[in-house]
Amino acid sequence: MSKLFEPVRVGDIDVANRIAMAPLTRNRSPNAVPTQMAVDYYRQRASAGLLITEATAITQQGQGYADVPGLYGADQLAAWKKVTDAVHAEGGRIVVQLWHVGRISHETLQPEGAKPVAPSAIRANAKTYLVDEDGSGGFAETSEPRALETEELPGIVAAYAKAAKAAVEEAGFDGVEVHAANGYLIDQFLRSGSNRRTDAYGGSIENRSRLLFEVVEAITAAIGGGRTGIRLSPVTPANDAADPQPQPLFDHVARGLGKYGLAYVHVIEGATGGARDHNQGETPFDWAQFKAAYRDAGGTGAWMGNNGYDREMAEKAVADGRVDLVAFGRLFIANPDLVERFEQDAPLNEPDRKTFYGGGAKGYVDYPSLN
Numbered sequence: 554m555s556k557l558f559e560p561v562r563v564g565d566i567d568v569a570n571r572i573a574m575a576p577l578t579r580n581r582s583p584n585a586v587p588t589q590m591a592v593d594y595y596r597q598r599a600s601a602g603l604l605i606t607e608a609t610a611i612t613q614q615g616q617g618y619a620d621v622p623g624l625y626g627a628d629q630l631a632a633w634k635k636v637t638d639a640v641h642a643e644g645g646r647i648v649v650q651l652w653h654v655g656r657i658s659h660e661t662l663q664p665e666g667a668k669p670v671a672p673s674a675i676r677a678n679a680k681t682y683l684v685d686e687d688g689s690g691g692f693a694e695t696s697e698p699r700a701l702e703t704e705e706l707p708g709i710v711a712a713y714a715k716a717a718k719a720a721v722e723e724a725g726f727d728g729v730e731v732h733a734a735n736g737y738l739i740d741q742f743l744r745s746g747s748n749r750r751t752d753a754y755g756g757s758i759e760n761r762s763r764l765l766f767e768v769v770e771a772i773t774a775a776i777g778g779g780r781t782g783i784r785l786s787p788v789t790p791a792n793d794a795a796d797p798q799p800q801p802l803f804d805h806v807a808r809g810l811g812k813y814g815l816a817y818v819h820v821i822e823g824a825t826g827g828a829r830d831h832n833q834g835e836t837p838f839d840w841a842q843f844k845a846a847y848r849d850a851g852g853t854g855a856w857m858g859n860n861g862y863d864r865e866m867a868e869k870a871v872a873d874g875r876v877d878l879v880a881f882g883r884l885f886i887a888n889p890d891l892v893e894r895f896e897q898d899a900p901l902n903e904p905d906r907k908t909f910y911g912g913g914a915k916g917y918v919d920y921p922s923l924n
């Protein structure tokens with residue numbers, strides 16, 4: 554049997570196989586509260602070794618799209634508890650992805666119609682998705698952000714830690730994943746294209762990484778490193794993420810993460826949802842060097858690969874020891890029993906792009922399982 558189906562320890566979390574469900578935004582949480590359908594959706598997929606929820610806002614300021622869930626209100630935590638109970642009843646494991654979108658937002662989604670916040674007041678060349686009063690949806694340009702004051706940053710760090718603690722203690726999650734990828738707030742601080750700050754959070758690689766490390770420090774102090782994972786996307790162009798020198802930046806990040814006893818590091822290899830060989834900067838990104846930087850610094854967390862894998866690629870990557878787990882996104886949208894289908898080499902359902910974002914049961918909880 555392939556190692557892909559063997560159990561592995563992910564920090565403090567025992568998982569049944571090396572197959573993770575990637576975080577997938579589905580825009581089906583009206584008023585930022587997951588529905589009963591979300592309970593069914595995650596329950597159906599509970600045979601994944603590890604489920605990572607869709608990105609979930611830690612505060613209203615951290616949200617940037619219509620109908621994405623949050624983790625800052627009692628109603629949201631209670632709704633997530635139903636999800637985690639359902640997954641645990643099936644023997645599954647589930648972590649929540651903690652999200653602050655930064656500048657990838659729109660004034661109409663922000664508290665009191667305020668400007669979204671960012672490292673610097675530079676509008677992203679990116680779109681968000683909004684829904685009108687009458688329920689019709691559409692893409693919209695992100696709003697011009699305002700630069701966060703240095704004095705505001707401890708509040709953002711504290712909001713991450715508070716969300717992590719509530720996620721574990723109140724909502725019943727096995728852990729959290731820090732969303733530090735895809736051009737959202739933490740990634741906006743990391744990259745020089747979006748960070749022109751002149752305080753201790755901008756300029757050098759050390760300074761641009763500061764917020765990330767403060768967030769990880771606060772979360773691991775609150776819930777333990779063994780329940781904390783992180784997602785990074787060193788070369789993605791998603792959401793206008795831009796840096797001419799991702800290698801030294803992300804090697805520094807990897808080294809710094811080594812000391813926190815993290816459960817896992819989740820890496821989007823290439824352009825998110827796109828070309829695996831996409832590069833940013835002058836030289837091809839050296840993925841082995843990036844991983845070695847983490848291991849050399851004492852990092853013992855599981856290494857999770859993601860982006861366009863199929864079963865064969867995943868089996869090889871795990872067999873070679875290049876990764877410990879593989880996260881699948883689109884395949885999990887369409888195949889609730891992806892693990893069983895892989896094990897049996899059974900045919901896969903095709904994902905329907907039209908129902909990825911927004912809508913109801915169609916394309917969400919109605920993909921058939923083998924049995």
Ligand code: 8OZ
Nearest residue numbers: 578608618734735791825
């Ligand atoms: C697709 C649509 C909206 C958000 C990400 C959270 O890229 C997302 C996202 C993906 O990480």
